[in-house]
Amino acid sequence: MWEDGWIQVKVPLPFSLRWVNSYVLPEQDGYTVIDPGLHTEEAVAAWDEVMSRFGFGYGDIRQIVLTHQHPDHYGLAGYFQKRSGAPVYLTAQAHAYTQRMWGEGGTLAGELAALFREHGMPAELTHSIEQNLESFKPLVSPQPQVTYIQAGQTMAFGGLEWSLIDAPGHARGALVFYNAGRKIALCGDQVMPRITPNVSVVPGEDADPLASFMDSLAGLESxxxxxxxxxxxDPFDGFAKRTAELRQHHERRLAQMLEQLYEPHNGFELCELHFGERLRTNPHNLRFAMAETLAHLYYLEKRGVIARSESENDIVYRRV
Ligand SMILES: [Zn+2]
Incomplete structure (x- = not known):
């Protein structure tokens, strides 16, 4: 329990992250649910247990608010909507990602695999990444009808007024919800204690997600x-210290990569130098590692300190 009867629900996840936080905020006549979790049987059972313990049901849910579109946050939104009839709020940019990834005729998984191949990843690994992405479809179904919200607006829930702040870099279209009176924030995956949020290149989205992430952290810090x-x-204080640590983490990695690029390397080679070959058997984490490596390479390339050369087989970077 936090702030005025808020409930932190640790919704189980079948990955090394172990759980995603949903927050249930009491309203006059029901509840607002933030990020209900991934649609698994275990997650639904955890929710049943929480609802019976705190004495509410799906019919008491008045709105479902999503910080961003990743499956561990978004996955249960449609299931909750079906049972509650409540609106699901998400930004248009974030919603576009869900449709490109899991919608009818969505092509994002294939585009990601093609991008990784261009950057030197062997085809058998890009294939396992595509299969892994495919396996998420039931975990985000049914998909919700979304009502769009956007950065710059304010929203009221949990008895407080929230400013919606654009928080790109981890997920395009992600929001941080900030209440200035109490100086509290619902920050999704943008800033977390002990975990470094993944910053990924997504084909067709931001061409420099790491710069967007760093700028966002600087803004949030203020x-x-x-x-x-x-x-x-868990909820944490020391927010400004944490945002500074995250920026330093990326600055160190950029410096390491620059050092490594005295020798030419493709993106996949650098990914393995940083994250190790053991990820070959874990397509879920390999995807994060590869897309994050590319985010760093794009950042350095945009600043003119490394340059790419394209061969028939792959794209190779070196220091200029
Ligand atoms: Zn996320």
């Missing part, structure tokens, strides 16, 4: 958040 409610792990 808010003076006193208590942050993250998507994973």
């Amino acid at each position: 808010l003076g958040v006193k208590l942050a409610f993250p998507g994973h792990r």
Whole structure:
């Protein structure tokens, strides 16, 4: 329990992250649910247990608010909507990703595999990544009817007024919800204790997601958040210290990559130098590692300190 009867629900996940936080905020006549979780049997059972413990049901849910579109946050939104009839709020940019990834005729998984192949990843690995992405479809079904919200607006829930702040880099269209009176933030995956949010290149989206992420952290740091409610792990203070640590983490990695690029390397080679070959058997984490490596390479390339050369087989980077 936090702030005025808020309930932090640790919704189980079948990955190393172990759980995603949903927050249930009491309203006059029901509840607002933030990020209900991934649609698995275990997650539904966990929700049944929470609802019976706190004495509410799906019919008491007045709205479902999503910080971003990743399956561990978005997956149960449609299931909750079906049972509650409540609106699901998400930004248009985030919703576009869900349709490109899991919608009818969505091509994003294939585009991602093609991008990774261009950057040197062997075809058998890109194939396992595509299969892994395919396996998420039932975990985000049924998909919700979405009502769009956008950065710059305000929203009221949990008895408080929230500013919606654009928080790109981890997911395009992600929002941080900030209440200036109490200096508290619902920050999704943008800033978390002990976990470094994945920053990924997504084909057809932001061409420099790492720069967007770093800029976003700088902006969030200036808010003076006193208590942050993250998507994973537990609510935490020391928000500005954490955003500074995250920026330093990426600056160190950029410096390491620059060092490594005195020798020419393709993206996949650099991915394995940083994250290790053991990821070959874990397509889920390999995808994060590869897309994050590319985010760093694109960042350095945009700043003119490395350059690419394209061969028949792959794209190779080196320091200029
Ligand atoms: Zn996420």
